[in-house]
Amino acid sequence: MDRPLEQILARNLVSIISLAAVLVDVEGALVYYNDAAAEIIGSRFEERGMIPREEWSSELGPLDAEGRQIEFDDLPLTAALRDGRPGYGQFFIRGEDGLMAIVAGTLPLVGPAGNNGALVVFWPVPPED
Amino acid sequence: MRVKLWGVRGSIPVPGEAAAGYGGNTSCVGITAADDCEVILDAGSGIRELGGAIQGRCKRIHVLLTHLHLDHIHGLMFFAPIFDPTVELTVWGPPAVGKGLRERLARFLSNPICPVEIRDLPARVRFETVPSGPWEVGGVEVQAALVAHRGVTLGYRVAVDGASVAYLPDHEPGLGEDLATVDAEWISGHELAAGTSLLIHDGQYADSEYPHHRGFGHSSLTDALAFANRTGAAHTLLFHHDPGHDDAALDALAEEAAGRWRGDGTLELAREGHVVELAA
Numbered sequence: 084m085d086r087p088l089e090q091i092l093a094r095n096l097v098s099i100i101s102l103a104a105v106l107v108d109v110e111g112a113l114v115y116y117n118d119a120a121a122e123i124i125g126s127r128f129e130e131r132g133m134i135p136r137e138e139w140s141s142e143l144g145p146l147d148a149e150g151r152q153i154e155f156d157d158l159p160l161t162a163a164l165r166d167g168r169p170g171y172g173q174f175f176i177r178g179e180d181g182l183m184a185i186v187a188g189t190l191p192l193v194g195p196a197g198n199n200g201a202l203v204v205f206w207p208v209p210p211e212d
Numbered sequence: 213m214r215v216k217l218w219g220v221r222g223s224i225p226v227p228g229e230a231a232a233g234y235g236g237n238t239s240c241v242g243i244t245a246a247d248d249c250e251v252i253l254d255a256g257s258g259i260r261e262l263g264g265a266i267q268g269r270c271k272r273i274h275v276l277l278t279h280l281h282l283d284h285i286h287g288l289m290f291f292a293p294i295f296d297p298t299v300e301l302t303v304w305g306p307p308a309v310g311k312g313l314r315e316r317l318a319r320f321l322s323n324p325i326c327p328v329e330i331r332d333l334p335a336r337v338r339f340e341t342v343p344s345g346p347w348e349v350g351g352v353e354v355q356a357a358l359v360a361h362r363g364v365t366l367g368y369r370v371a372v373d374g375a376s377v378a379y380l381p382d383h384e385p386g387l388g389e390d391l392a393t394v395d396a397e398w399i400s401g402h403e404l405a406a407g408t409s410l411l412i413h414d415g416q417y418a419d420s421e422y423p424h425h426r427g428f429g430h431s432s433l434t435d436a437l438a439f440a441n442r443t444g445a446a447h448t449l450l451f452h453h454d455p456g457h458d459d460a461a462l463d464a465l466a467e468e469a470a471g472r473w474r475g476d477g478t479l480e481l482a483r484e485g486h487v488v489e490l491a492a
Contacts, residue, residue: 085396085403088358094398095388195307195364196344 087199089192108200111136145174163191163201184208213372213490214244219258220482222416222452223283233459235484238283239381245372249350253379259287267292274349277305279365299335306364307341314339360384360400361429369404375490378405381452383414386435405443409490415450441475449482
């Protein structure tokens with residue numbers, strides 16, 4: 084079954100930008116990420132493939148400053164998937180060198196036929212921030 | 213199911229001898245699966261002659277619009293059955309945020325662009341946004357899906373008794389993707405076209421022209437061939453010919469396409485007037 088066009092076109096964009104970006108389907112599964120995101124995730128999408136929500140959240144986070152898992156319901160991503168609202172937040176994720184602070188922006192992929200997931204871009208917060 | 217090509221040209225009608233071989237009318241394909249009903253794909257200038265051919269015979273007509281660019285709707289006002297009060301005409305089209313299909317088409321079918329207002333059309337005309345799942349019109353099952361083109365654009369799959377035709381006249385699935393290698397689920401329009409008896413697909417540009425038109429919403433020959441190959445369609449017609457391509461240019465494109473085609477099915481360039489009979 085084809086992916087929704089909104090996801091296909093978003094992947095076209097995500098695949099050529101240098102900013103770390105991932106695509107998430109309506110269930111929260113990570114269905115594509117670009118090479119910049121792969122630097123953080125640890126493997127290229129072509130090697131790993133789709134990552135279910137439970138899997139990526141247990142591996143990466145997002146986490147609070149103490150390293151505790153943030154509930155999925157409390158993420159801006161959830162607002163994008165449930166309500167079609169853009170979101171923005173600052174979290175920590177597990178990196179090779181411990182907790183890494185990141186800022187993430189979420190763009191819901193709402194099309195004429197409804198919600199088709201979300202595009203999330205993220206970048207590390209420099210230590211001085 | 214009988215499929216007839218009434219217009220195979222893209223962008224603007226091309227009159228004159230130089231284009232007479234492939235035809236100069238813009239996008240329109242007629243599908244006949246029942247005696248008293250016609251299903252029509254797009255309302256380019258080809259729909260004018262189609263209207264004359266079915267007038268009096270068909271009282272139930274369904275027009276499936278892929279999108280509302282002018283070359284896909286400018287034949288509507290010259291479609292004779294729309295002026296027949298005994299005709300039931302349903303126009304199906306793509307979804308959009310805000311205004312409905314009738315209101316969007318009324319921007320074209322109204323003063324000062326058009327001498328007749330949409331509310332004054334004599335036929336019993338309904339305007340419907342396509343549903344998200346399959347539905348039935350005129351004895352055929354139809355499936356619509358959004359496909360890669362500029363603006364909200366649909367592709368269609370029409371099936372009856374085991375025979376099927378996919379219609380994607382304006383389509384650029386290769387934008388940002390290598391169609392030969394990417395997983396099929398990431399190819400725009402793949403599910404619509406997969407395994408069809410007949411695929412009618414955008415083949416507007418020669419490869420040498422494509423770099424100057426990337427992102428315009430149309431396919432290069434390489435991408436059209438790759439898409440057809442990936443879908444496994446039994447027969448492919450390359451469609452939506454560029455208005456700048458005369459018969460000689462299209463003959464050359466057809467020769468190149470035939471030489472490069474490696475798929476299992478057959479492939480050729482669409483010609484106005486071509487009829488394909490599809491059986492299960």
